[in-house]
Amino acid sequence: MMEKKKHHQEAEENLEKEERKEEQGSEKKEEESCEAALEACRHEVEEYKDKYLRAHADFDNMKKRLEKEKATAVAFANESFATDLLSVIDTFENALFSIEQIEGDEAVEKIKEGMALTYEQLLKVLKKHGVEEIVNEGVFDPHVHQVVQQVESDAHEKNEIVQVLQKGYKLKDRVLRPSMVSTKK
8 A cells, every 4th residue: 555655646746747847838938928029029119219210300300401491581581672672772873973973062062972871871781681792803703793795805804804784782692683794705
């Protein structure tokens, strides 16, 4: 009977060992499954992180571009108004030239002086808002000059500006109206 008990006890121990092995195998499989799920989650998090970073960078780029466009729009908002004033400046300059040709009494001199001061004030206001006359000395520059005619001149080099026929103006770095010039052939 002892032997039977011993045999029975050994059988139970073997059964328990088998059950523990199965449990360990099951735990190992479950652990492997959890690790795989965790790795999949990590991969998904990396994908979302990458998408977020890209979206954030796109947003920043768009924000910067819109700020730049806004600054440009504000800087050149008066472009149309300034362009319209150029004909007024031309007329004013012609009037100043005409009145300078008149010789007269003290009243005429006061009118000349008043017109000259008004003209200077107009130019100062335009300059304050970024409108300036284009420099018309030296060699022809196709970005700011428009050749209306070519003339013979011994005093000038080829493509050098000989005469300004109409002044040109720019708003900041943008040409409002090119200078109309004549150059040497």
